[in-house]
Amino acid sequence: MKRTLIIVITLAVIFAVALNIPGNIESIQSKESKLPPIPTSSKLVEVHFLDTAHFQTPEAFTVSGGSIFKTAEMIHGAILVTHESDSFLFDTGLGENVDSQFKQDMPAFLVPFMSYQKGQSVLAQLSTNSKLPKPNKIILSHAHWDHASGIMDFPELDIWVTNAERNYMKEEGPPAVFPSQVSSPSIKWRTYSLSADDYAGFSDSLDIYDDGTAVLVSLSGHSPGSVGLFVNTKKGKRYFFIGDAVWNLDGLEKLKSKFWISSFLVDHDKQKTNAIVAKIVALATVNPELIIVPAHDRRAWE
DSSP, rough: HHHHHHHHHHHHHHHHHHHTOOOOOOOOOOGGGGGOOGGGGHHHHHHHHEEEEEEEHHHHHHHHOOOOSSSEEOOOEEEEEETTTTEEEEEEOOOOHHHHHHHSSSSSHHHHOOEEEEEEOOHHHHHOOTTSSSOOOOOOOOHHHHHTGGGGGGGEEEEEEHHHHHHHHHHOOOTOOOOOHHHTTTTTTEOOBSSOOOOOOOOSEEETTSSSEEEEEEEETSSSSSSEEEETTTTEEEEOTTTSSSSTHHHHTTBBBOOOHHHHHHOOOHHHHHHHHHHHHHHHHTTTTTTEEEESSSHHOO
């Protein structure tokens, strides 16, 4: 059965590529997408990229129009943001117990497509690198297994998710959400709502420190409660961490959706996801200094 499913999916990929399914996303223009000035308090902010695992996959799996013969170098990671004496993680990457989580919850027919090369967990990196500040909370871009794997490594921390995402977690299961990661009654969930305050064209936002240095915005689509994170740093860099709105930077550069089978498997609402991608591209056009970082494209992490 497992072998048959692998063959069927592989043939579907080849068939889709042969038909050249375009996956084009209609562009938009928005005068409201201009970023506000960099706040003076950004001198307090640093960003650390924490790589926890790698994987390789045919480019065709990651973006519409991608090549079945070209390999995409991908990553699972976390972002550590420091603001003066406070720090937080945006996602966790793959945690200490990911192997057992994966074995327990990943459907067998998807295992060959979701395998990974494990690196150091965030917990291990914090333990071995004294220069990295310890986080005081974890904010999830969304609750999928490769973003929430490490929350049990930090039992003392509050785990921030939107109300919509918390409700989604209670209803959704594998392969998106792993019960082995999110079902423990000891997890300190902190649910929150975004306010109706516009930020760079995004109508719902939350200013974490009330100073414009770290701002969450709604990216609902890939999951109901997905969020993105804007960060302004002391080096004058402006980042936008967009979770899984796209997997491949080409999705932004060429205005392409995920490969249709991939999108069918992982995007809760494809239409909303594509609308978010169009909005991000419009934002990048108006703000060329903005560094947009998808969660998995290794090129964006280098």
